[in-house]
Amino acid sequence: MIHHPSADVLMAYAAGSLPEPHALLIATHLSLCADCRDAAKEMEAVGGALLDRLAPAEIAPDALDRLLKRLDEPAPPKAPLPPADPVLPAPLRAYVGRGIDGITWTKLGGGVEEFRLPIPTTGGYATRLIRIDAGRKIPSHSHDGDELTLVLAGGFIDGDDHYGRGDVAGADPSVNHHPVADADGECICLIVTEGKLRFSGPLGPLLTYFRG
Numbered sequence: 001m002i003h004h005p006s007a008d009v010l011m012a013y014a015a016g017s018l019p020e021p022h023a024l025l026i027a028t029h030l031s032l033c034a035d036c037r038d039a040a041k042e043m044e045a046v047g048g049a050l051l052d053r054l055a056p057a058e059i060a061p062d063a064l065d066r067l068l069k070r071l072d073e074p075a076p077p078k079a080p081l082p083p084a085d086p087v088l089p090a091p092l093r094a095y096v097g098r099g100i101d102g103i104t105w106t107k108l109g110g111g112v113e114e115f116r117l118p119i120p121t122t123g124g125y126a127t128r129l130i131r132i133d134a135g136r137k138i139p140s141h142s143h144d145g146d147e148l149t150l151v152l153a154g155g156f157i158d159g160d161d162h163y164g165r166g167d168v169a170g171a172d173p174s175v176n177h178h179p180v181a182d183a184d185g186e187c188i189c190l191i192v193t194e195g196k197l198r199f200s201g202p203l204g205p206l207l208t209y210f211r212g
């Protein structure tokens with residue numbers, strides 16, 4: 001089963017109204033998912049047509065340009081784009097500034113490492129790459145806010161669902177879950193969290209890496 005962002009999220013992305021961390025995650029998914037890329041382009045076209053029908057005085061002069069640029073330049077590079085990478089698609093590479101092998105990971109214990117992306121945590125969001133050893137389990141936790149995960153390498157199981165490269169997983173404050181990385185290789189994910197996580201398992205107090 002393939003896991004995609006909802007139509008609402010794609011629409012918000014096409015309209016340019018997602019916060020920067022979420023826009024980056026969706027742009028990265030679109031670079032891996034032709035179906036959602038097509039859907040977002042259709043939404044973009046509909047949005048452009050609606051703007052065309054408004055009287056010019058009603059919209060900012062550059063509104064259409066900004067909308068149309070959205071899909072082409074979802075995450076403006078802050079430095080020259082590093083060369084192609086098997087794990088990090090272009091929008092993400094622009095933020096990370098290097099390939100996956102050049103990342104300096106911070107060990108968090110329990111077979112988990114993190115790399116914090118240089119995106120301000122305004123709005124209470126934290127944006128990270130997380131690398132989990134094969135077969136490792138993330139302690140059971142629930143959320144104060146939403147959590148959005150995009151798999152970049154390997155995969156994990158959460159409940160009855162398996163998530164592989166390109167898949168998006170969302171969790172809201174009602175979810176208490178404990179994802180388990182696949183046994184056959186490390187799992188690397190892009191994770192955007194809002195608010196603090198509440199760990200409920202015995203290892204919870206040791207693992208504070210999701211906290212903003």
Ligand SMILES: [Zn+2]
Nearest residue numbers: 004005033036
């Ligand atoms: Zn998709």
